[in-house]
Amino acid sequence: MVPVKLLKILVSCMLLVLVILFLDIPKFVGVILSVNLFVFPLLFALVFVNIFLYILSYWILLDRRVSLIKNIFDYLVVWSFGLFLPGKIGELAIIPILKKKYAVSYKDAVFAVVLPKGVILAIFLLIFALFIYAAQVLIFVFISILLVVFLLAFLRGKIRNFVSVFVPQKYLEVFNFKKLFSFNFILVIFLGVLRFLSLIVFTHLTLLSFGASPSIAWVSFAIAISQITTFLPISLNGLGLREVTFIGIMQLHGVSAEVATGAIILSFVANYGLALISILAWNLTKD
DSSP states (O other), rough: OOOHHHHHHHHHHHHHHHHHTOOOOHHHHHHHHHHOOOOHHHHHHHHHHHHHHHHHHHHHHTTTTHHHHHHHHHHHHHHHHHTTSSSSSSHHHHHHHHHHHHOOHHHHHHHHHHHHHHHHHHHHHHHHHHSSSSSHHHHHHHHHHHHHHHHHHHHHHHHHHHHHHSSHHHHHHHHHHHHHHHHHHHHHHHHHHHHHHHHHHHHHHHHHHHOOOOOOHHHHHHHHHHHHHSSSSSSSSSTTTHHHHHHHHHHHHHHOOOHHHHHHHHHHHHHHHHHHHHHHHHHHHHH
């Protein structure tokens, strides 16, 4: 029987090969060679801003009990190694670091690290919904959600007692109702929106580097859908599936496959470039 991980790797490889087969190679080479090298510092800066906003999110959820400056370096290292490892092993490695280095309880660390990821996923799903449902329906849903949230916030003690009948206590301890309906959580939602905006600017900049200028709405939609596909358990961390989805949506808006692929390569260079710099800095300072 073929291991599931191997099947995911095969699916990712097949999708990436499919992308290459549909490219006009001479045109693609010309697109890559046309990139302005001065764009790279901006891309590196935007990747760092996105990471910093995430660090700020879990730092706030931890009630600022840990050093923000030290956590920037700690998370950059685990994020960097995470890019070269299958799954989210590297990123989630910040949880034991928070526990061991800063004496944060395991449940608090899990809550703080995972919740901002849930927030950004919710934003992706909301953007997706904007393109699928009528505006009137969305407004109704949004108002309904707000009413439910305020109701839960008002009744959180009673709801916790009711839920505890069905959900084991150890899971309820991680799902901290008090923190979930707090001003800190509102800040985390705001930071999640800023993270999404930084992704829009980053992606639009990569496309502008090759002369393409799609609408912000389509860029937002492409980001949301391509990121949602990474949660589908059919490829390795969404590799291949994310790229095919992004290229397909961009082509619907008149951006060529060569330009869209070039934007993806710029994204890889910016992310992995920052990761390599972080790992090098860690090696130079760990002694």
